[in-house]
Amino acid sequence: MKKRLFMLLTAAMLTQSVAPVLPAMTATVFAEESSSAMIFRMLTEEGGLNSAAACGILGNIQQESGLNPNAQSSYYGLAQWGGSRLSNLRSYCSENGYDSSSISGQIHFLIYELQNGYTGVYDALLNVSDDADGAYSAACTFCHDFEQCGNYDWEYSTRGGFASTFWSQYGGTVTAEEETDEEEYNEDTEETSDEDYTEDSENTETAEDTEDSSDDVEDTDDEQVEESAADTDDEQTENSDDESDAYSDSDHRYLLSMDYDVDLIFDYDYYVSRYPDVVESVGSDYDAVLRNFLTSGTERGRRGSQNFSVLNYMENNDDLVDRYGEEYVKYYVHFVKTGHDEGRSGVVSSEQQESEKNEAEEEAEWQEYLDSIGMTEEEWVEQNS
Numbered sequence: 268m269k270k271r272l273f274m275l276l277t278a279a280m281l282t283q284s285v286a287p288v289l290p291a292m293t294a295t296v297f298a299e300e301s302s303s304a305m306i307f308r309m310l311t312e313e314g315g316l317n318s319a320a321a322c323g324i325l326g327n328i329q330q331e332s333g334l335n336p337n338a339q340s341s342y343y344g345l346a347q348w349g350g351s352r353l354s355n356l357r358s359y360c361s362e363n364g365y366d367s368s369s370i371s372g373q374i375h376f377l378i379y380e381l382q383n384g385y386t387g388v389y390d391a392l393l394n395v396s397d398d399a400d401g402a403y404s405a406a407c408t409f410c411h412d413f414e415q416c417g418n419y420d421w422e423y424s425t426r427g428g429f430a431s432t433f434w435s436q437y438g439g440t441v442t443a444e445e446e447t448d449e450e451e452y453n454e455d456t457e458e459t460s461d462e463d464y465t466e467d468s469e470n471t472e473t474a475e476d477t478e479d480s481s482d483d484v485e486d487t488d489d490e491q492v493e494e495s496a497a498d499t500d501d502e503q504t505e506n507s508d509d510e511s512d513a514y515s516d517s518d519h520r521y522l523l524s525m526d527y528d529v530d531l532i533f534d535y536d537y538y539v540s541r542y543p544d545v546v547e548s549v550g551s552d553y554d555a556v557l558r559n560f561l562t563s564g565t566e567r568g569r570r571g572s573q574n575f576s577v578l579n580y581m582e583n584n585d586d587l588v589d590r591y592g593e594e595y596v597k598y599y600v601h602f603v604k605t606g607h608d609e610g611r612s613g614v615v616s617s618e619q620q621e622s623e624k625n626e627a628e629e630e631a632e633w634q635e636y637l638d639s640i641g642m643t644e645e646e647w648v649e650q651n652s
Contacts, residue, residue: 302334305370305439306345314378320392323405324377326430327414330422336370341544345373346414352380354643381413386413399434406430417566418519486592518596522561527603531559536573542569568595571613575602580613 305323310321325334342349344367348356349535356376356581357367365372381389384471391408395401406426407419416422417485535553538560539546545564549555560571577595580602581588602613637644 289293302328302336302370303433303436304333306374307433309371309374309378312377314381316392317395317401318399319395319397319399319401319434320405321400322411322433322437323392323407323426323430325433326402326406326426326428327409329429329433330426331414336373337368340548344368345370346377351643351645353377355380358643385413397438399431399438402430402434402438403427405517415566416563420520421562519562519565521600521604522565522596523558529557530572530574530597531607532571532575533557534574537570537572539565542652565596565599570615574614575599577612577613578614580606580611583612 284546285436306325306328307318307321309323310316311318314321320511328334328345332344332345336345338344338347340347343353344356356373359376360367360372363375367374367376381392388408393406395405405645406429407423410422410426411419454618480603535556539543539551540557545559549559553614560569564571570576578600579596584606587598587601591601597620598613602611606613636645640647642650
């Protein structure tokens with residue numbers, strides 16, 4: 268299983284890198300009035316972002332929804348909004364005369380969120396360098412602080428790769444006037460893409476390197492997987508409790524290495540029963556569900572089994588809270604590496620399970636009532652206060 272997970276990650280990173288996506292992305296970028304062109308225009312003209320920042324956001328939207336404003340799993344739209352943020356999207360569009368199912372309405376709302384609720388992200392995007400490196404950096408910033416998707420090593424590579432591709436098309440060369448000029452957007456996409464991709468030597472070299480590695484993938488997959496596992500083990504051994512912000516990525520790599528008893532924190536039946544949205548999102552395959560838990564699940568503090576609850580572990584171990592704060596993934600790593608052997612507990616009692624089940628049922632009934640009257644909780648409170 269360990270080997271299969273690393274092969275999955277390695278293959279995903281190879282296939283999602285810059286070179287393989289160029290042909291497919293060309294049609295999207297150069298189609299007249301394309302989705303990406305509209306998003307790029309709005310982000311630069313109305314959002315005030317430079318080309319690199321806009322390409323970074325485009326890279327995220329490509330990964331989240333394939334640029335489809337009606338993409339829906341357990342979340343919805345270009346940026347896959349959910350919960351109160353999805354309600355806010357619909358309320359904002361209704362109040363401002365936009366269609367919440369349209370690209371225009373959703374990008375207007377995304378800009379509104381950046382400028383009002385995510386000002387730190389917005390400021391960071393305003394200050395990225397307007398070049399290929401800036402586009403990649405913007406993709407990582409938006410991924411980490413706006414989408415908060417978890418599994419950051421893999422997501423940075425994927426979303427950054429898409430951002431680099433969009434930069435090859437739009438970076439520093441496209442203006443609103445040029446986008447409407449059919450001479451600049453010849454329907455012969457092969458000829459156009461050849462001209463555009465040779466303009467950026469750095470991206471060209473990256474694409475060539477990726478193609479070379481793809482040619483040899485059959486011979487080197489096993490070697491890469493084994494080396495990745497060894498590197499992860501070595502890196503984890505060297506890591507201290509006082510690491511930088513990149514520690515979260517190291518934590519995920521350790522969890523994915525499976526170099527511990529997974530049963531300490533994961534039970535398939537428990538996880539899919541408690542979080543049905545997981546199967547809707549990734550399917551029912553065991554490896555896919557496990558990977559979801561070890562990445563986004565741990566990042567969000569979800570329970571993988573009755574053996575371990577982050578909140579219980581935090582409550583029982585004040586010394587860890589002083590060190591880790593609310594960086595949930597660190598508690599999983601601590602428990603499987605040393606906490607369990609030290610006799611520290613994060614177990615969920617049967618009584619707690621029953622109490623939480625009752626609370627969840629009450630919450631579901633309350634939400635069902637709100638849906639039946641077409642109101643959000645905030646609207647209901649305001650009306651009845």
